[in-house]
Amino acid sequence: MPRFLLAFMLLNLSALAQAEIVVENAYVRAPPPGGEVGAAYMLLRNTAKDAVALVGAQSSAAHQVTLHSSMNHNGMMHMMTTSSLSIPAQGALVLKSGGAHLMLEELEGTLEPGGDVALTLHFDDGSSVSIQAPVRSVLDE
Secondary structure (H helix, E strand, O other), rough: OOOOHHHHHHHHHHHHOOOOOOEEEEEOOOOOEEEEEEEEEEEEEEEOOOOOEEEEOOOEEEEEEEEEEEEEEOOEEEEEOOOEEEEEEOOOEEOOOOOOOEEEEEEEEOOOOOOOOEEEEEOOOOOOEEEEEEOOOHHOO
């Protein structure tokens, strides 16, 4: 079998092994005036037969995008950075206020309601998904 054919087949097999993530209802919350961080929320639906984890994100709107989870500790809500967020096979992960979410840190400019933010989500299987998320005011939620 020619090498190029073997390489083509291996590339196609690796593509089949990657999760298929569908992003729904994505938006970025604009910070209050003078605020330096934004937050991104969405529903991530995993249509594959294997679990996958969100392991990172990038945006041209921020120097850094971090994954956060929230937990109740002795009656107080705490937000903490995490290295990954799991999405079960044939399941979903909701990124929402008060729960898991993305933080856009060191913003490049002002996030204005009505604008859009480009986000690229990275998963532990090597796949990525790029989206445009509208910017909303906290008053619009």
